[in-house]
Amino acid sequence: MTEASNPPVEDPHVPDTDTSPAPSESANNPDQLQLTIHHRNKPHTLTLPSTATLHDLTLALETTLNIPTHHQKLLITPPSASLPGTLKPPLPPSHATLSLSTTLPLTSPRFKLTIFGTPSADIQTLNAQGATQSAREQRRRTTHAQYAATATPASVASSLSRIHTLSSPSGTPDAQYTFHRLLPLPHLPNPARSLDFLTRLRDDPGIRSAMRIHKFSVPLLTEMDPIEHTTSHSRTLGLNRNKGEVIELRLRTDAYDGYRDYRTIRKTLCHELAHCVHSDHDRLFWELTSRIEKEVERGDYTRSGRVLGAGAGAGVGMDEFYNPGEWEETLREGEYERGFG
Missing domain, CATH: 3.10.20.90 (Phosphatidylinositol 3-kinase Catalytic Subunit; Chain A, domain 1)
Known part of the structure; x- marks a missing residue:
């Protein structure tokens, strides 16, 4: 026997559970x-x-x-x-x-x-950064071209053409283990000041002491032209050519409007002196670099603080360059342990 089915009774107090609006339609305004x-x-x-x-x-x-x-x-x-x-x-x-x-x-x-x-704001920021970089590069090139085209006064050129050596009597250790010639670049602004900078490095008590200890005799110490050693990815701070025949140092700022920190440049010089012995940036090289830096500090009775420089560079062939990041990388990899004398 089958019971007759009764029609369902709707409860007016139970709300419909499917009254939410469509995903794309506003619940308040169907338009x-x-x-x-x-x-x-x-x-x-x-x-x-x-x-x-x-x-x-x-x-x-x-x-x-x-x-x-x-x-x-x-x-x-x-x-x-x-x-x-x-x-x-x-x-x-x-x-x-x-x-x-x-x-x-x-x-x-x-x-x-x-x-x-x-977004437009991001595009404007990128364009502004690119324009700033282009303007900076153009100023550097313009400055370089301006001074490269300017003849060096005869009095200055005559002074720069001479070989500058220490005033110590011939035959003394200072005269033998030193930089025998100092050469600023005459086509750059204020070469006389660069010569004073190179002279200060050569006569630095700490540098003289380290060069005597290691018997370093370098024929030429000169400055490098920043524009010739700067790319968008690197800035070379120093070069050692042919294991001590010539050492070049980056004395000037990139815009040629001043000079870099003296102690940073002296630290670069310690690095380049180590290349007189070791070409590769291996453990022996970094040990010698550290030893020279300590000897320079001990020998410099005028020292009052230390400033660590930054930058990067690249060399070609027999040219050795200063890349401070390699030192930190060597320490991180455990290739070098502090503690030697």
Whole structure:
């Protein structure tokens, strides 16, 4: 026997559990369309008219996220037969006039709208950085060309052409273990001051002491032209050519408007003196560099502090260069242990 079924009775006090608005429709205004768009892994909610087109979307993104339309790239997931997965303005008329409500797969659980593009503020920052770098490089080149084209006064040229040696009597240790010639670059501004700088290095009590200990005799100590040893990735601070025939030091700032810190340059010189013995930057080289630095400090009775320089460089062939980062890298890798005398 089968019981007759009774019609269901609706309880007016139990609300319908499926009254939430559609994902793309505003609950308060059916004439509006809400879209969540992702940019740089961050969601942004846009409210557009329900009649908005794809072209209207690109304009709204330009206003809201400050991404110019010609820098926008839209990724629509999942793609449809009428709409490709990737759109890049300016949109063709066949796509620009499509309605968002009917074209986008709003009801799909996989629906996601992503925009790729750089905001105008970021572009302006990058352009400003590039312009600043270009202007700095142009100033350096202009300064170099200006002074390279300027004839050195005869009085200065005559002075620079001489070989500058210590005033110690011939045959003494100072005269034998030293830099036998000092050569500033006459085409750069104020070569006389560079000569004074080189003279100070040569006559530095700590440098003289270390050169006597290791019997270093270097024919030429000169300055290097910064522009010839500067790239966008490196700045060479010193060079040792042919194991002590010539040592070049970066005395000047990149803009030729001053001189670098004396103790930083002296530390570079210690590095280059070590290349008179060791060409490779191995453990023996760094041990000798450290020993020379300590000897220079002990021998310098005028010392009042230490300043550690920074920079990088590269050499070619027999030219040795100062790259301070290698010292720290050697210490980190455990190739060198402190404690020797």
